[in-house]
Amino acid sequence: MTVQLNHTIVHAYDKAESAAFLSEMLGLAPPVPFGPFLVVEVHNGVSLDFIDADPGQQIEPQHYAFLVSEPEFDVIFGRIVERGLPYFADPGGQEPGQINHHYGGRGVYWADPGGNWLEIITVPYGGWPS
Ligand SMILES: [Fe+2]
The missing domain is CATH 3.10.180.10 (2,3-Dihydroxybiphenyl 1,2-Dioxygenase, domain 1)
Incomplete structure (x- = not known):
């Protein structure tokens, strides 16, 4: 089997704040911009791609x-x-x-x-x- 989780999108009210928080807390490399995303990669190759929610959007x-x-x-x-x-x-x-x-x-x-x-x-x- 070669199926691996590669990335997922994380909606945030402030992607810079949320992405920096995760990378700082876990001691990961700083977030890297990719298109509209700020990408935080963990050590097994999975990335969490932070994106700003639409104005007024309530995040679950x-x-x-x-x-x-x-x-x-x-x-x-x-x-x-x-x-x-x-x-x-x-x-x-x-x-x-x-x-x-x-x-x-x-x-x-x-x-x-x-x-x-x-x-x-x-x-x-x-x-x-x-
Ligand atoms: Fe859990």
Whole structure:
């Protein structure tokens, strides 16, 4: 099988703000303009292509989850704390100020400037394949 997710479009109220936020929080390369998009590429070749919403358009928040190493989790979570951003252990936002330890790893949720729900995990859902 060679099917791989290559890119997806992320609607934003301010694509520059949202794209910069994601790249800074995750420690990725700065966003690169491509047509009307600002492209943020993660390390498995998938890109999130930010585009400004139409004036007055209400964006339906989406969810983006990133698998990171344990040391990367420390750094990214450190940025969340340093910026004083609200964070949660659960996707429903019912466990503020906590992280989770699902599947023996660590995970945390927080919001981007456009209201999207970001997540970092150190172990994939269901655990590592045995
Ligand atoms: Fe998730």
